[in-house]
Amino acid sequence: MLKNEEAEKGDLDSKEIVEESRKKVITENAVTAENGDFDAEINSSKDNEPNKKETSKTKTKVDEEKVIEKIKSFIAKIVAMQEEARKEEKQEKEQKKEDKIAIKDNTEKNDYSNKANYMLEYYDLPYRYNETVVKILAQTPKRLFVYWDIADSDREKYIRTFGDDFFEKTYPILLVYNEDMKYVKEVPINDFANSWYIDVQDPKTRYTIQLGRKFKQYPTNIDMRKIEENSIILRTDYLPFANSNILEAPNDHVLLEYLPRFITFRNVKTNKEYIKDIKGLKNVFGKNYKVKEFYKENYKEELKEGIFDMANPSSKLSSSTFK
Amino acid sequence: MKNIKGYVNFILHAHLPYIHHPESEDYLEEEWLFEAISETYIPLLLNFEKLEKEHVDFRITMTMTPPLLNMLDNDLLQERYIKYLNKHIELCEKEVKRTVYDSRLNSLSHYYLDRYTNDLHVFKDIYKCNIITGFKHFQDAGFLEIITCGATHGYFPILYVNEKTVRAQIAVGVETYKKFFGKQPRGIWLPECGYVPEADKYLKEFGIEYAIVETHGVLYADPTPIYGTYAPIVSNDGLIVFARDLESSRQVWSSINGYPGDFNYREFYRDIGYDCDYEYIKPYIAANGARVNTGIKYYRITGKDCPKDYYDVRWAMDSVEKQAGHFLDCRNAQIDYLSNYMSNPPIITCPYDAELYGHWWYEGPYWLYILFKKIYYDDCNFKLITPSEYIDMYPEMQVSTPCRSSWGANGYSEVWLNQTNDYAHRHLHKAGDRMCELASLYPNEGDTLRRQALNQCARELLLAQSSDWLFIITNGTMVEYAHKAIKDHIGRFTKLYYQIKNDKIDAKYLLEILDKDDIFPEIDYMIYY
Numbered sequence: 001m002l003k004n005e006e007a008e009k010g011d012l013d014s015k016e017i018v019e020e021s022r023k024k025v026i027t028e029n030a031v032t033a034e035n036g037d038f039d040a041e042i043n044s045s046k047d048n049e050p051n052k053k054e055t056s057k058t059k060t061k062v063d064e065e066k067v068i069e070k071i072k073s074f075i076a077k078i079v080a081m082q083e084e085a086r087k088e089e090k091q092e093k094e095q096k097k098e099d100k101i102a103i104k105d106n107t108e109k110n111d112y113s114n115k116a117n118y119m120l121e122y123y124d125l126p127y128r129y130n131e132t133v134v135k136i137l138a139q140t141p142k143r144l145f146v147y148w149d150i151a152d153s154d155r156e157k158y159i160r161t162f163g164d165d166f167f168e169k170t171y172p173i174l175l176v177y178n179e180d181m182k183y184v185k186e187v188p189i190n191d192f193a194n195s196w197y198i199d200v201q202d203p204k205t206r207y208t209i210q211l212g213r214k215f216k217q218y219p220t221n222i223d224m225r226k227i228e229e230n231s232i233i234l235r236t237d238y239l240p241f242a243n244s245n246i247l248e249a250p251n252d253h254v255l256l257e258y259l260p261r262f263i264t265f266r267n268v269k270t271n272k273e274y275i276k277d278i279k280g281l282k283n284v285f286g287k288n289y290k291v292k293e294f295y296k297e298n299y300k301e302e303l304k305e306g307i308f309d310m311a312n313p314s315s316k317l318s319s320s321t322f323k
Numbered sequence: 324m325k326n327i328k329g330y331v332n333f334i335l336h337a338h339l340p341y342i343h344h345p346e347s348e349d350y351l352e353e354e355w356l357f358e359a360i361s362e363t364y365i366p367l368l369l370n371f372e373k374l375e376k377e378h379v380d381f382r383i384t385m386t387m388t389p390p391l392l393n394m395l396d397n398d399l400l401q402e403r404y405i406k407y408l409n410k411h412i413e414l415c416e417k418e419v420k421r422t423v424y425d426s427r428l429n430s431l432s433h434y435y436l437d438r439y440t441n442d443l444h445v446f447k448d449i450y451k452c453n454i455i456t457g458f459k460h461f462q463d464a465g466f467l468e469i470i471t472c473g474a475t476h477g478y479f480p481i482l483y484v485n486e487k488t489v490r491a492q493i494a495v496g497v498e499t500y501k502k503f504f505g506k507q508p509r510g511i512w513l514p515e516c517g518y519v520p521e522a523d524k525y526l527k528e529f530g531i532e533y534a535i536v537e538t539h540g541v542l543y544a545d546p547t548p549i550y551g552t553y554a555p556i557v558s559n560d561g562l563i564v565f566a567r568d569l570e571s572s573r574q575v576w577s578s579i580n581g582y583p584g585d586f587n588y589r590e591f592y593r594d595i596g597y598d599c600d601y602e603y604i605k606p607y608i609a610a611n612g613a614r615v616n617t618g619i620k621y622y623r624i625t626g627k628d629c630p631k632d633y634y635d636v637r638w639a640m641d642s643v644e645k646q647a648g649h650f651l652d653c654r655n656a657q658i659d660y661l662s663n664y665m666s667n668p669p670i671i672t673c674p675y676d677a678e679l680y681g682h683w684w685y686e687g688p689y690w691l692y693i694l695f696k697k698i699y700y701d702d703c704n705f706k707l708i709t710p711s712e713y714i715d716m717y718p719e720m721q722v723s724t725p726c727r728s729s730w731g732a733n734g735y736s737e738v739w740l741n742q743t744n745d746y747a748h749r750h751l752h753k754a755g756d757r758m759c760e761l762a763s764l765y766p767n768e769g770d771t772l773r774r775q776a777l778n779q780c781a782r783e784l785l786l787a788q789s790s791d792w793l794f795i796i797t798n799g800t801m802v803e804y805a806h807k808a809i810k811d812h813i814g815r816f817t818k819l820y821y822q823i824k825n826d827k828i829d830a831k832y833l834l835e836i837l838d839k840d841d842i843f844p845e846i847d848y849m850i851y852y
Contacts, residue, residue, distance in 0.1 A: 123814020129753050140733065250728060256547055263546065263721055268714060
């Protein structure tokens with residue numbers, strides 16, 4: 001009953017996989033599948049895992065038609081099982097929940113550790129993906145995080161062009177471009193790093209970062225033909241390798257200094273927009289409404305400190321107790 | 324007749340990461356869900372039920388995140404929760420005998436025995452093992468507005484380097500909501516309140532009208548919102564945002580004089596899991612023998628640096644009533660003042676982690692009950708409201724671009740991007756790129772096995788992206804579990820990625836990881852196309 005319920009849970013995906021994998025298992029183990037018991041097949045496929053090669057050799061000798069027949073009969077059996085389960089489910093619709101609860105109620109008697117023999121898994125993250133990439137993220141309005149990698153094929157390209165000691169006679173740098181303020185900042189890094197934190201000056205502006213290398217000494221005897229062949233860009237003593245995504249650093253203060261006189265309002269139901277003149281707004285006391293005073297009054301503690309205390313108690317207290 | 328001058332909007336964000344280990348019962352992390360059901364979700368439902376029975380017209384908004392919904396709906400976890408309760412009832416019965424010499428302690432033992440026994444009754448007999456139906460009932464009855472969240476609580480300000488991965492988080496979040504609640508969600512809790520303007524277009528694409536952001540998400544918006552956090556704003560792309568109110572937030576959660584610190588309230592850190600004799604408590608703590616919280620706590624906060632006194636439920640209830648009154652008075656005064664300056668009535672948005680109510684602040688759910696009753700019956704100038712109701716009543720709002728922000732410590736991305744966890748981001752981004760590559764290589768895959776492998780890749784990617792792992796690593800507790808979760812999900816994703824590309828899908832392996840990571844059964848990898 002429980003088995004049928006699980007199979008009929010509406011999880012089409014897993015059902016499809018089960019069918020598909022059953023087909024595969026059946027095909028691979030057609031010889032051993034004599035008794036037609038599906039569960040036995042699954043188990044035999046597990047047990048015979050080391051002998052898989054032998055089985056596949058035997059497999060080729062088996063009459064193909066027989067295999068197809070077997071597959072057909074299994075599929076028919078599965079379909080019949082599903083139909084039966086559906087019937088049962090219909091008949092016992094009222095009873096179903098109570099049964100389920102009763103089963104759950106007896107969970108202490110069940111031994112989940114024996115429910116399935118799961119294979120042991122172990123994964124480690126690769127050190128690198130061997131691709132040329134530079135990505136930036138904003139940690140705060142004034143601190144960016146950048147990570148990078150240079151594909152081996154690109155490294156070889158530079159060695160081909162400038163010689164085996166290319167990485168000894170150059171050093172890596174990051175060029176931080178502020179796209180809005182139009183300035184560049186050079187950040188020296190080292191060959192042991194693959195990420196960096198960079199302090200920047202201007203929140204709410206867009207940045208890109210370029211990874212490149214600089215020659216320790218101005219290069220001489222450069223083979224321009226090789227540079228062209230390898231599509232390498234050389235700017236005096238600097239070689240740009242890769243560019244990052246564009247990132248806008250977050251804003252870090254109330255923009256009262258840019259407060260426009262005219263503010264756009266939108267009716268979100270009709271999408272009609274209209275302009276309000278702030279100077280024309282009057283509060284109930286008949287005075288002109290002043291945004292700065294409103295902020296000063298309502299957020300005075302925070303404005304006094306010059307910065308809002310954003311430390312969120314929820315993050316500090318609650319989640320930490322669970323996680 | 325009340326003179327309504329403004330509104331208060333309570334939002335509880337209910338979320339836990341997807342923890343599901345059919346292979347073993349020894350994962351302590353699975354108990355996060357059980358603790359949350361017993362201490363937060365059931366108490367909230369019971370208090371909502373009391374309000375409904377007493378004809379109190381209340382309003383509250385809750386997120387129920389897709390991982391939480393999937394866990395609450397999971398047969399195995401439901402079974403294990405019953406087992407958890409049975410074990411607690413057994414311990415409580417022992418406690419009743421053990422504490423017989425002390426009447427105060429003994430009455431507390433009885434209190435816990437009743438409580439866990441009642442939990443079992445509520446879970447099994449009333450909600451038929453699925454408490455989602457309870458929350459759905461209150462939504463259908465009009466008291467509760469449930470909103471959705473990113474599929475696995477993936478933090479947008481880090482994921483948006485590949486926008487398709489943000490789009491997928493939103494798409495799956497919306498689909499999961501529809502599956503469980505049978506309708507389109509109007510609002511979203513941005514995971515960790517992480518706002519980036521780049522996500523607006525995808526939120527709109529999937530029919531999301533509004534989101535919740537941290538205070539400075541609105542205060543630092545451009546141009547400056549003229550009514551601060553007391554009115555929603557709408558972005559150029561049409562996403563409406565409501566921001567957390569600072570004043571009410573401080574009152575509840577200040578570590579110095581916030582409500583949960585009342586001396587009559589239950590002390591979180593004194594638990595019989597640590598206090599009792601080791602041999603006696605051993606069967607009820609971690610499988611490896613480590614002492615952990617059991618949820619049975621006999622002491623009240625009592626005071627600072629003093630011996631702890633026993634918890635007294637009646638005293639705690641008295642404090643709840645006083646504090647609910649205080650909160651109501653403060654909102655009255657706040658709204659009275661603000662309404663003089665606003666074109667529309669002000670809305671005070673009060674968002675919290677749902678699990679704070681009951682788990683951390685044990686009396687929290689009862690505080691909500693008393694507060695909501697007071698708001699309904701007492702003479703006050705405001706009403707409770709949901710964001711949707713407010714939008715429908717006051718659809719005119721200032722156009723302004725919210726600030727990139729989060730509700731984590733210091734308001735930006737430091738919690739999810741720092742030297743303890745920054746190693747993970749390149750792997751999350753790479754897996755995101757690879758998922759998009761798979762979707763474009765095998766669009767609308769007809770082969771069943773390959774399609775299932777592609778769908779499983781999507782599940783593994785989403786699970787790896789959960790912001791919880793990064794948070795746990797920063798937080799420094801259960802760190803190994805979080806490191807392993809990232810490794811496992813990225814590892815499984817990568818293994819399948821190569822199996823698909825090399826046309827060598829191992830069906831047995833696929834079945835096994837599908838059994839373990841069985842979230843989102845209906846997922847379609849084409850969301851990454």
